[in-house]
Amino acid sequence: MGTLVGRNIVKTYGKDTVLKNVDVEIETGKIYGLIGRNGAGKTTLLSVLTAQNPIDEGTVTLDGEPVWENEKALSRICYSREISSVTLFGPNTLRVKDYLKLGKTFYKNWDKDYADELIKLFNLDVKKRVSKLSKGMLSALTIIIAMASKAEITILDEPVAGLDVVAREEFYKLVIDEYSETGRTFIISTHIIEEAANLFEKVIIIDDGQVIIEENTEELLNRAYRVSGENFVVDNAVQGFKVYHPESIGRNKVVTVLADRPINSFGESVQVEPVSLQNLFYAMCVDGKKEA
Amino acid sequence: MGDLRKRTCMYYLKDAGKMLLMAIGIEAIIVVEQIILSLGEEDSISSMFTSAIVLFGMFILLLNSIYAMYGPAWTDSIVLSMGARRSDIFVGSILKEITFVGAGLIILLAACFLTANYDLIFYSIYVCIASLVLSGIARIIGHKIKKFGKIAIMVFAVICSIFGIVVGMSMALDGFIFDWFKFSVNTSVLTWGVLLIIYGILQDIVYRLNRKARVQ
Numbered sequence: 046m047g048t049l050v051g052r053n054i055v056k057t058y059g060k061d062t063v064l065k066n067v068d069v070e071i072e073t074g075k076i077y078g079l080i081g082r083n084g085a086g087k088t089t090l091l092s093v094l095t096a097q098n099p100i101d102e103g104t105v106t107l108d109g110e111p112v113w114e115n116e117k118a119l120s121r122i123c124y125s126r127e128i129s130s131v132t133l134f135g136p137n138t139l140r141v142k143d144y145l146k147l148g149k150t151f152y153k154n155w156d157k158d159y160a161d162e163l164i165k166l167f168n169l170d171v172k173k174r175v176s177k178l179s180k181g182m183l184s185a186l187t188i189i190i191a192m193a194s195k196a197e198i199t200i201l202d203e204p205v206a207g208l209d210v211v212a213r214e215e216f217y218k219l220v221i222d223e224y225s226e227t228g229r230t231f232i233i234s235t236h237i238i239e240e241a242a243n244l245f246e247k248v249i250i251i252d253d254g255q256v257i258i259e260e261n262t263e264e265l266l267n268r269a270y271r272v273s274g275e276n277f278v279v280d281n282a283v284q285g286f287k288v289y290h291p292e293s294i295g296r297n298k299v300v301t302v303l304a305d306r307p308i309n310s311f312g313e314s315v316q317v318e319p320v321s322l323q324n325l326f327y328a329m330c331v332d333g334k335k336e337a
Numbered sequence: 338m339g340d341l342r343k344r345t346c347m348y349y350l351k352d353a354g355k356m357l358l359m360a361i362g363i364e365a366i367i368v369v370e371q372i373i374l375s376l377g378e379e380d381s382i383s384s385m386f387t388s389a390i391v392l393f394g395m396f397i398l399l400l401n402s403i404y405a406m407y408g409p410a411w412t413d414s415i416v417l418s419m420g421a422r423r424s425d426i427f428v429g430s431i432l433k434e435i436t437f438v439g440a441g442l443i444i445l446l447a448a449c450f451l452t453a454n455y456d457l458i459f460y461s462i463y464v465c466i467a468s469l470v471l472s473g474i475a476r477i478i479g480h481k482i483k484k485f486g487k488i489a490i491m492v493f494a495v496i497c498s499i500f501g502i503v504v505g506m507s508m509a510l511d512g513f514i515f516d517w518f519k520f521s522v523n524t525s526v527l528t529w530g531v532l533l534i535i536y537g538i539l540q541d542i543v544y545r546l547n548r549k550a551r552v553q
Binding site for chain 1: 339340342348417421423424482483487548549
């Protein structure tokens with residue numbers, strides 16, 4: 046077991062502070078989901094945790110040792126990010142096989158047989174140039190590099206973007222199988238929360254450059270509720286709790302509540318339902334939190 | 338040498354090999370073209386050898402600079418995204434440049450001796466050293482291109498165009514308007530030493546720029 050820790054991370058691009066005193070702790074041997082709106086700082090956070098981007102303040106350590114320019118730490122991590130089909134100098138003329146060769150060169154645990162298996166699974170033409178690949182095929186290549194790297198900590202940034210539903214299910218199955226077999230740590234950033242939520246042991250929610258939630262998924266959802274009923278009844282029932290995205294429909298009201306602990310009852314006059322991770326995230330992001 | 342550095346250096350060495358093959362390939366095409374064009378002409382063989390050596394020197398200079406300029410925004414970025422350290426990339430790219438230029442110099446010198454073009458020996462050494470210096474400058478420009486994007490390419494292109502116009506005009510007008518644009522092969526070992534020191538200073542700047550490099 047090990048821990049990838051980021052403390053007081055600050056990252057700015059020009060005048061924009063993209064990460065604001067972020068603290069995050071990734072325990073090895075778990076599957077993490079990293080969710081956040083576009084521009085929240087997900088990719089930046091992942092890139093600073095993996096030393097692909099320098100931080101302005103703070104520290105990033107793996108088992109107590111700095112990750113920055115540290116061979117021992119970096120050889121345990123694979124951050125497979127979206128491959129661009131266009132470069133600054135024109136179309137990306139590298140072929141799929143060139144990227145796979147790069148993976149073999151740099152990842153010491155590279156599993157060529159597994160990579161070949163995944164190439165067949167995703168039906169990828171290794172001779173094709175990256176500029177000619179569809180969005181789904183680019184995602185497939187990202188996934189193959191991540192999975193075949195066999196890195197102890199494997200990070201995938203929006204791996205399912207562009208994949209059809211069958212390919213997405215194949216990917217989730219791959220992660221579960223690989224996790225069961227090897228106990229690798231996965232950090233998966235995704236916008237398709239509903240599908241992937243079952244995969245995540247722990248979830249990190251980032252909003253406006255700050256980590257607002259870092260918790261066991263089940264424990265988080267056990268204290269999240271959708272409370273509905275008549276306006277004043279709901280207001281009374283949820284008094285003192287963090288309430289998100291209140292919606293009034295005539296005389297009725299629906300709110301999402303995130304309590305500090307699981308609640309047995311909000312009273313008899315209200316209906317209480319569990320909240321999915323996606324709906325909780327939506328409620329938290331659409332409106333700022335407010336005390337009822 | 339750590340395992341990651343070894344792997345990074347191997348990658349860059351293979352890249353140097355590909356560059357060398359490209360230079361030889363382009364040179365071969367031009368030589369064949371010249372043979373075809375100069376068939377039947379007197380003394381065509383000896384002049385062809387001379388121009389082949391001069392051209393190959395130019396290819397070493399051009400390819401080394403071009404790949405150095407591409408490096409920060411392209412090759413180095415990909416390698417960094419695969420988990421290499423910035424120090425490994427720095428060492429790897431110097432190794433690539435020196436390997437390519439060194440191999441090119443060996444080919445040039447061999448060609449000079451085999452074709453009895455002894456007066457091109459110093460040219461060969463000079464162009465290879467100049468190639469290293471230019472690649473240092475190109476790498477710095479590459480970092481600026483990575484930071485500022487296409488606008489940096491345009492600015493650089495304009496500067497090169499102006500420089501080319503001034504030099505071209507100087508050389509076209511029988512003699513030179515500006516004496517300091519007069520290019521001659523300087524056989525002074527002191528000059529070569531100064532150029533190598535300049536190369537070292539440029540690489541120090543590249544090292545500092547590289548330390549802040551990120552995957553885009």
